[in-house]
Amino acid sequence: MKLQTQIPLAKAHHQIDYNSQLLLLGSCFVEHIGDKLHYFKFQSVQNPFGILFHPVAIENLISRAVKQQKYTEEDIFFLNERWHCFEAHSDLSSSSKEQLLLHLNQGLEKTLGQLKKATHIVITLGTAWVYETKLSNTIVANCHKVPQKEFSKKLLSVEDIEKSLTNTIAIIKTINDNIQFIFTISPVRHLKDGFTENQLSKAHLMTALHKILNSPLLLNAVAERSLSEVPPLGGRGLLFPSYEIMMDELRDYRFYAEDMVHPNSLAIQYIWEKFTYVWISEAAQATMVEIDSIQKGWQHKSFHPDSEAHQQFLKKLETKMQSLQKKLPFLEF
Template sequence: MKFSTVVPVDEALVKIDYNSKIVSLGSCFAVNMAQKFKRFQFKTETNPVGILFHPLAIQRLLEYAITNYEFSSKDVFLYNEIWSCFDAHSDMNELEEDAIIESLNNAVIEFSKSLREASHVFLTFGTAWVYERKEDSRVVANCHKVAQDVFEKRLLSYDEILQSYQEITRLIHELNPNAQIVFTVSPVRHIKDGFVGNQRSKANLIGALHQFLDENLDVKCFYFPAFELVMDELRDYRFYDQDMLHPNQLAIDYIWERLLKSFVSSETMMIMKKVEEVTKAMEHRPFNPTSEQHLKFMDSLIDKIDYLLDRYPFMSFR
């Protein structure tokens, strides 16, 4: 008997190994996966200006990277004694104007470099709901708790999202023609948009994405079904965090396992196992650091670290 429907995941054509360079952009689920890659010492960069929830925000960041955009005073604003930028997450907020401008410019420079060198670009879209400034009809990436009457909330249309996917792909491949783009839709539920509103949002994101993929079979793009894994395979509140909206660690670990089976070869998995052994050993807190047993343990650990660093000098176990 079967007690769940197993969602099939295609095998990725472009595998990930320790020569790969990964860029992960989008919602908080993009952060979850990036943290996993980083734990296993893959070369990974994520969300240079913080979490971005909708396609237009990611598209604008890519435009900045392509054009080497330079932020200035016109791009930031002071609200409640904090400097913010509508194109960035609150993680970028600063107490001084010069500080946020410098941080934004440095982030875009580093992002452009990472994008040029990336073997894989993971894009995770969270919502199709956006906030548009009434004064200039500009869609923002983040409202920064500015009064809601400043914005018009609206749902991106199917065609707007489709056009954005096309532009996102064009921008990435203009900068890096060899990058493998991995699309996914976040399984995080945006209930602040309402139960029906959340479903409408995800439907637009998914529908437009699959039309784009169907029409661009020759483009280096891949769909990883994170949304479907949670909604159609796990589909139980025991796989959600206490807020009942975000997948919990058990769900994240399961999705990670499915992603590895799709993207990572058995040879790379063997190296990952060695990395995990070292990481867990370093997390160990000895009862008696001077005991003979612990000193032998440390000698063995140093040997394992040396083995990995000899082969992969970019790894860091500090």
């Protein structure tokens, strides 16, 4: 008896291992994937400019980083006792103008450095709804609680999204033509936009992504693939179905957080395991088991920390850690 519809998945080509260099950009769901990769000690950089919800925000960041266009005082503003930048998340906002500019420009350097050496880039798209300033007709990444009357809200068309993603891909390929693109649509429901509006937004993102991944302008020779996979981007791109897994495999509110909008920890773990199956090599998965054992060992709280048994436990843990670090010198615990 089958009590669940399941999305067929096939292992990807060019999988992630412990030599891979990863860059993760996008909505809050990419933060969950990034946290998992960080826990398992993969070499990754995650959202240097904080959460970016829509494709234009990601395009703007990539473009500025690759062109090395530094931020200046003209790019920031003061509101509610803090300095902000419309191209970055409020996590970067600061009470100091100089501190904000420093963090913004460090973020650009970090993004460019990782783009140049990245083997994989994970881009998670959250919404097609954007806010555009009435004063300059500029689409912002974050409104920073600027009064809503200062913005026009609009839905990016499929063509708008396709153009933005095409620009992002083209810019990245000017400095790294071998990078593996991994696209995914966030399963987080943006219900503040409205129920129908959220579905329309996700549909625009999905349609644009499929057009991009199937575009004859971007595809090289495409090998035969499983029906569960989207044809690769220049032989190196794929759409991972995190949104589809949430909607079709986890169709139950017990998989949502208390806000009934965000996936809960169980859902995140479920989707992570699917991601691991598709994208992480078997050799890396074996190393992940060792790292998980060490991580849990360090988190263990002993009732008798001075006991001989606990000291022996710590010595064994240290030996395991050093053995693993000999194989992977970049590991830090």
